[in-house]
Amino acid sequence: MKVAIVHDWLVELGGAEKVFTAIAELYPSADIFSLVCFLSEKELPCLAERNITTSFIQKLPFAAKKYRSYFALMPLAIEQLDFSEYDLIISSSYCVAKGIITGPDQIHISYCHSPMRYAWDLQNQYLRDSNLSKGIKSILTRYLLHKMRIWDVRSSFGVDYFIANSEFIGRRIQKTYRRSSKVIYPNIDVDKFDVVEEKQNFYITWSRLVPYKKIDLIVEAFSKMPDKKLIVIGDGPDRAKIEALSTSNIELMGYQPFSTLKTLVQNAKAVIFAAEEDFGMVPLESQAAGTPVLAYGKGGAKETIIDGETGLFFYEQSTDAIQDVVNRFEQSRHNFSPFNCRKNAEMFSDSKFKTNFSCYVEKCISEYLPAIKS
Numbered sequence: 540m541k542v543a544i545v546h547d548w549l550v551e552l553g554g555a556e557k558v559f560t561a562i563a564e565l566y567p568s569a570d571i572f573s574l575v576c577f578l579s580e581k582e583l584p585c586l587a588e589r590n591i592t593t594s595f596i597q598k599l600p601f602a603a604k605k606y607r608s609y610f611a612l613m614p615l616a617i618e619q620l621d622f623s624e625y626d627l628i629i630s631s632s633y634c635v636a637k638g639i640i641t642g643p644d645q646i647h648i649s650y651c652h653s654p655m656r657y658a659w660d661l662q663n664q665y666l667r668d669s670n671l672s673k674g675i676k677s678i679l680t681r682y683l684l685h686k687m688r689i690w691d692v693r694s695s696f697g698v699d700y701f702i703a704n705s706e707f708i709g710r711r712i713q714k715t716y717r718r719s720s721k722v723i724y725p726n727i728d729v730d731k732f733d734v735v736e737e738k739q740n741f742y743i744t745w746s747r748l749v750p751y752k753k754i755d756l757i758v759e760a761f762s763k764m765p766d767k768k769l770i771v772i773g774d775g776p777d778r779a780k781i782e783a784l785s786t787s788n789i790e791l792m793g794y795q796p797f798s799t800l801k802t803l804v805q806n807a808k809a810v811i812f813a814a815e816e817d818f819g820m821v822p823l824e825s826q827a828a829g830t831p832v833l834a835y836g837k838g839g840a841k842e843t844i845i846d847g848e849t850g851l852f853f854y855e856q857s858t859d860a861i862q863d864v865v866n867r868f869e870q871s872r873h874n875f876s877p878f879n880c881r882k883n884a885e886m887f888s889d890s891k892f893k894t895n896f897s898c899y900v901e902k903c904i905s906e907y908l909p910a911i912k913s
Contacts (some may be wrong), residue, residue, distance in 0.1 A: 540626035540904070542569035545617075547634040548606060549576040549583065554820040555652050558704070558725045559631045560585045561889055562650065565897055566629070572620050574613060574635070577603045594620060611683055614638055614690045627904070630698075638694035646907050648900060649698040650723070653708050653817045654715040658687045668750040692716060700903045702896075704818045705839040711817075721899055724842070726892035727823045729884050731797075734829035734877045735805040741768040742865070743807040745800060746814070746821060748775030753813035753835075753856055755781050760861035762786040767865065769811070772800055804828045809868055809875075812840060813856060819843065822850070827884035829877025833864045843887070847871075849880045 544566065546559045563569065563585035570590040575597045580587040594616035596602055596609050609616075613635045622628050622641055630636040633652035641647045657665035662684055671677045692715070701720035703709035709720045742761070746752045754771060758781050761769040765788050771781065774794045785791060792799075804810065810825040810832045818839035822832045826849050834840040836852030844850040851871075853864040868875075 541624060542566045542627045542629070543572055543622055543625040544569045544629050544631065545572040545620070545622075545636045545639055546631045547574060547636045549573045549578045549586075550603070550606060552578070552582065554725060554818065555631060555633055556583065557727070557820070558650060558652070558892075561726050561892055562629060562631060562896065563589075565893055569629075570625075572622075572639075574616055575602055575606050592620060614687070614694070627900075629900070635694075637698055638690070639697070641697055646700075646904060647698050648700045648702065648903055650702045650704070650896075651708060651712055651720065652704050654711055655687065655691055656817075658684045658691060659715055660711070664751065699907060700899075702899065705842050707838050707842065708817050723892065723895045723899060724887050725818055725820070726889045727820060727827060727884065727887050729827045729881075729888045732801060732824065732828040733805060734881050736829070736877050738808045738830070738877075739806045741770055741807055742809055742811055743770045743772065743803055744811040744813075745772035745804075748773050748777040748781060750777060751814055752777075755784060756856060756858055757811050757813050757861060758784045758789055760858040760865070761789055763858065764788070764862060764865065770803060770807070772803065801828070804830055808872075809833050809850075809865075811861065811865075813861065814838075815856075816840065823884050823887050826850075826880040829880050831868070831875040831880055833861075833868055843883075845879075845883055847874065849875070849883045 544563055572592045574594045576591055576593050596606060596612060596616050599609060617635045617638045618640055620639060622639055626645060628641055628645060628647045630639060630649045632649050634655055637649040666672050671680050695716040701712055701718050703712055703720040703722050704725050706722055709722050712718055712720045744754060744757050748754055755777060761767060762784060769789045771791045772795050782791060804825055805828040807830050810830055812822055812832050812834040815835060815838040822834055822840050822843050825832050832844050832850035834844055834850055834852055835856055836854045846852050851864050851868055853860040
């Protein structure tokens with residue numbers, strides 16, 4: 540079978556790109572499609588010696604930095620990509636990649652990281668965080684998102700099989716598209732981390748400093764616990780706000796190379812994770828290092844952390860809830876084994892993902908091909 544893999548955009552490396560890489564490694568002769576591609580082969584080795592096709596957005600002004608500004612054009616752009624010569628098309632989608640156009644004799648399997656969050660259940664949060672709750676820009680943005688929802692549902696009809704990255708996203712797919720899905724959890728590189736048994740006396744949180752990550756809440760909570768040290772790694776638009784909330788027991792380190800991050804995560808007492816994520820790589824990478832996670836008990840974290848064994852949950856995004864979970868953790872630290880954390884993380888390894896993904900694709904092909912031939 541001739542195979543194509545399509546991903547929304549290849550601009551920066553994140554969790555979705557780790558999944559894309561694993562899929563591309565499973566199909567080394569597959570051609571790659573994306574709205575834009577500004578990653579080099581050095582940054583993303585799976586692109587080497589591939590046919591890579593991009594959309595017209597690639598050639599628009601300032602696309603490398605401002606590609607998101609062309610959001611309104613993305614449905615049109617993804618529909619212009621030509622997949623007519625392929626038998627199997629796999630889309631890795633969290634925006635518009637699943638909206639490709641295929642024919643009745645082609646199989647389209649979509650690994651859905653999430654339906655467009657900002658167009659669906661998180662629309663109001665997106666508008667608030669973007670200062671678009673009121674005014675003419677708000678009206679125009681709301682109308683655009685309305686049109687995007689119509690297109691998003693219509694384009695879901697072209698997917699033959701959905702794969703969700705978590706049960707949480709499976710429920711979002713069902714709610715949004717009224718479609719069932721197979722859950723195959725994303726992959727993490729467990730072997731990048733080593734287990735350190737003797738932890739040091741500090742907590743850590745790391746991510747981009749953007750509103751929905753709730754780093755400001757974590758910092759504010761620790762500002763009220765002066766006897767407990769917190770290290771914050773990451774940079775982003777919320778940095779000034781977070782700096783203003785910091786006290787002497789909180790160290791803001793900004794962006795750090797992986798070697799530094801790895802050492803700190805491996806030695807931390809626990810990781811604090813306050814975001815509601817579709818899946819969330821941070822909790823699993825923390826557990827791979829043998830470090831328990833104190834996490835907001837909603838979204839993908841509920842499926843990757845064992846409460847009371849590899850971490851603890853809090854159920855309100857508030858400073859009081861974070862203080863409470865830290866105090867509970869301090870009282871029960873002896874219950875958390877670094878090796879139990881590592882064992883849980885190994886359930887999400889690259890090899891397990893590739894096995895589960897390839898087996899499911901073969902199952903889909905075996906179901907679909909007889910229908911075509913008949």
